[in-house]
Amino acid sequence: MDSLIRVENLEKHFKVGRKLVKAVDGVSFEVMKGETLGLIGESGCGKTTLGRTLVRLTEPTGGKIFFKDKEISSLSQKKFRPLRKKIQIVFQDPYSSLNPRMTIREILSRPLKVFENLSGSEIEGKVTEAMTSVGLRPEHLNRYPHEFSGGQRQRIAIARALILKPEFVVLDEPTSALDVSVQAQILNLLKELKKSFNMTYLFISHDLSVIRYMSDRIAVMYLGKIVEMATSDELFENPIHPYTKLLMKSIPNPDPDKKNLIGLEVPDMIVANKGCRYHPRCPLKMKRCEEKEPELVRVNEEHLVACYLSIS
């Protein structure tokens, strides 16, 4: 398999007052053509920033991004523009990602007007096709976003992202603003569309079960860094990093006899100045964890971990 997106040592540091917030702090990974890479982490860990950086809505402060082996992180916005056709994003909140003053027809036809030189009827045809492909009725094209439910709105947002037939799509928690019953429909729709349009996804979520359902491989992010990355099955069967284990434990257990979140305090996210960034929260902390940050190392063919436990 070829890699479609390659990220090398990507950094995004924000200056907040005098403090430097390291939202993304040296992240490297690849997304293979045709796969879905899941990116999981708690809120504030930088996963959304990472996703936005890949589509150049946020400018990285360091590192490189490659699309089909072509570096895209140093291109000017103007030079990057044609690539927007190929690289799209679906946002988390369908209530704010659709312009309330535009009809659905307008929302869907804008990307075509920007990028393709099409006649009115060709645009109409593509818009209608996009509507049908996400399971909505083309008769509703003249409506405004507020006339739709959350799930329908997210379908519209998906149609907008896919109307240019992109190769790579960042899905930034596309279901977290939706009802549970609607979530499954949207996830299945995304899976179907991926197959029929031959797309590659980066699927961002904080929900383990959702990410397991969607992803071929999963990357676990903690405070701006990837701490563990493995194929979906491998990660769930054999989690190594204590943070990944904590996440696994925090999946609610439907059995009332078993207490949920056993021994799980909710510690603050303290950023360690030195050593492993997880050590202030880690129950298995060793002396060396406080001194030097562990590198992401390969434990087997399909599994990488940044933890000293994997070595000892």
Next chain:
Amino acid sequence: MEWKKIWKRLKKNRFAVVGFWIIIAFIVMAIFAPYIAPYDPNEQDLLASLQGPSLAHPFGVDYFGRDILSRVIWGSRVSLTLSVEAVLLATVVGTFIGAIAGYYGGAIDEVLMRTMDVFLAIPSILLAVAIVAVLGPSNFNLILAISAYAVPQFSRIARGAVLAEKNKEYVEAAKSVGENSLVIIFKYILPNALPPIVIQATLRMAASIMSIAGLGFLGLGVQPPTPEWGTDLSLARTYLEIAPHAGIFPGLAIFLAVMGFNFLGDGLNEVINPTLKDR
């Protein structure tokens, strides 16, 4: 907020409704002045000079023997058209400047907004008097003079509204489908930032009618014999003791028009910012 919803809530605000109907009345007067006015506003009947209200002249007659009711009716045409033009000019220019400043931020924002602050530092009537004094009294210069002070106010409001909108996800989405900045500002953001700008425009209409009358009163506004409330008031001032009616009716017209726009503007403001009600 949707315009329909705004209108629905506005109907519950008694002052706003009163203001709305006053404005409608003035607009009707302005449009149909030739049919409503009983006399030609410039027709002089010197024998009737300063005559009080009567059946033939309900508002009385002024020093030059002109029917005051007719002059008040025609005056609404002058005041409203000039105000609309001045406010429109200020809205377009101010919104443009504010939107650009708010969207781009940084140095562009600083330069534009500090320039606007300079204009705001000068008292409005002084600024208007200075502009008319330099350029000479004509309708066009009058419009310039009145809008000059309103431009910074519109730019501040537009800037604030754009700032509130520009970080919403639909703007990000527009960027990610390749829209350029100007399209994003004017096609995506501004339609959403319109309500506060409309409120400001309504309130500015009141201020602008006041300014036109004020400049007219000072002799720097619309020049006689064109019927204009402020100019007529100024003329009536000399004879106020013997013929108070000549001043009362143009003054009343100014008062009502200003009140109408203020009521409507305040009502709109309350509907869009409901927290204001509690203050």
